[in-house]
Amino acid sequence: MAGLTETGDKLNEFMPSEDGRKPVVVVDNVHVEYRVHAAGRKAPGTGRSLLNRTRGLRTVHALKGVSFMAYENESIGVIGSNGSGKSTLMRALVGLTPPSQGAVYAASRPNMLGVGAALIPELSGEKNIMLGGLALGFGKAEIDELRDDIVAFAELEEFIDLPMRTYSSGMQARLKFAIAASKQHEILIVDEALAVGDQRFRQRSEARIREIRENAGTVFLVSHSMKSILDTCSRVIWINKGVLQMDGEPKEVVAAYRDSRK
Numbered sequence: 163m164a165g166l167t168e169t170g171d172k173l174n175e176f177m178p179s180e181d182g183r184k185p186v187v188v189v190d191n192v193h194v195e196y197r198v199h200a201a202g203r204k205a206p207g208t209g210r211s212l213l214n215r216t217r218g219l220r221t222v223h224a225l226k227g228v229s230f231m232a233y234e235n236e237s238i239g240v241i242g243s244n245g246s247g248k249s250t251l252m253r254a255l256v257g258l259t260p261p262s263q264g265a266v267y268a269a270s271r272p273n274m275l276g277v278g279a280a281l282i283p284e285l286s287g288e289k290n291i292m293l294g295g296l297a298l299g300f301g302k303a304e305i306d307e308l309r310d311d312i313v314a315f316a317e318l319e320e321f322i323d324l325p326m327r328t329y330s331s332g333m334q335a336r337l338k339f340a341i342a343a344s345k346q347h348e349i350l351i352v353d354e355a356l357a358v359g360d361q362r363f364r365q366r367s368e369a370r371i372r373e374i375r376e377n378a379g380t381v382f383l384v385s386h387s388m389k390s391i392l393d394t395c396s397r398v399i400w401i402n403k404g405v406l407q408m409d410g411e412p413k414e415v416v417a418a419y420r421d422s423r424k
C-alpha cells in the first residue's frame with residue numbers, strides 16, 4: 163500500500179522503549195503535500211484576476227518532517243488547532259495519504275475506527291452490523307456471535323430493526339463505534355469519534371478504548387476535548403502547523419498547548 167510499509171523486520175532496527183516495549187509504529191520524517199487547484203480572486207468590477215499567482219495549482223505543505231515512535235500498550239493523544247495536520251498524520255498512518263517524503267513503518271496495518279463507508283442508511287441497524295462486521299474482516303458466524311453485544315453496547319435494542327437513516331446522529335455514531343470496537347485492534351486510530359454521543363456513551367467508549375489498549379493494542383486518539391485526552395491517554399503529541407511541537411506527558415503537553423492558545 164502506498165505510503166505504509168508493514169514490516170516487522172524494519173521495526174527491529176529501532177530501539178525498544180526504556181522499559182523494554184517494542185516499537186509498533188515508526189513515523190520517519192514524514193512530509194505530506196497536497197496539490198490543490200485555487201480559483202484565484204477577481205478584482206472588484208473588472209472581472210480580471212486580482213492575484214494571478216493565487217490561480218492554478220497550489221501546494222499545501224500539511225506535514226513538514228514529523229518523526230516519532232509508538233510502542234505497544236500506548237494510548238497516544240493527538241492534539242493541535244484546526245488545520246494543524248492531525249487528520250493528515252492519521253491518514254498517513256493508515257496508508258490513505260502517501261508521504262511526499264519520509265515513511266511510516268508499522269508492525270501491522272493500523273485501523274481507523276469507523277466503518278462508516280461500509281454502512282448503508284436504507285438498511286436496518288441489524289443488516290448494517292453484518293455489513294460493518296464483514297468490512298472488518300469477520301466471518302458471518304462470528305458476526306452472529308458478536309451481534310447481541312454490539313446492539314447492547316450501542317443501546318439500540320428497540321431500534322435495531324429500523325432503517326439506519328431514521329437514527330439520530332448520536333445513535334448512528336454509537337452503532338458505528340460499537341461495530342468497530344467489537345474487534346481487538348492491534349493499532350487503532352480514533353479520530354474525534356468520542357465527540358459524538360452523550361456523556362454516558364463517551365465514558366463507555368473511553369473504557370472500551372482502555373480495554374483495547376490493555377489487550378496489547380496501541381491507540382491513537384485525535385480529539386479537541388482535552389478532558390477525553392487526559393482521561394484516556396498515556397502520552398500526547400501536539401502537532402502545530404505541520405510540525406511536531408511537543409511529545410510527552412499528557413498533563414505537560416496539554417498545559418503547554420492551552421498556554422499557546424491564551
Ligand SMILES: Nc1ncnc2c1ncn2[C@@H]1O[C@H](COP(=O)(O)OP(=O)(O)OP(=O)(O)O)[C@@H](O)[C@H]1O
Pocket residue numbers: 196197198222224242243244245246247248249250251
Ligand atoms: N484533501 C485535501 N486537499 C487539500 N488540502 C488538504 C486536504 N486535507 C487537508 N488539507 C489541508 O492540510 C492542512 C492540514 O489539515 P488536517 O485536516 O490534517 O488538519 P487537522 O489538524 O486534522 O484539522 P481539524 O482539527 O480542523 O480537523 C490544512 O491546511 C488543510 O487545508
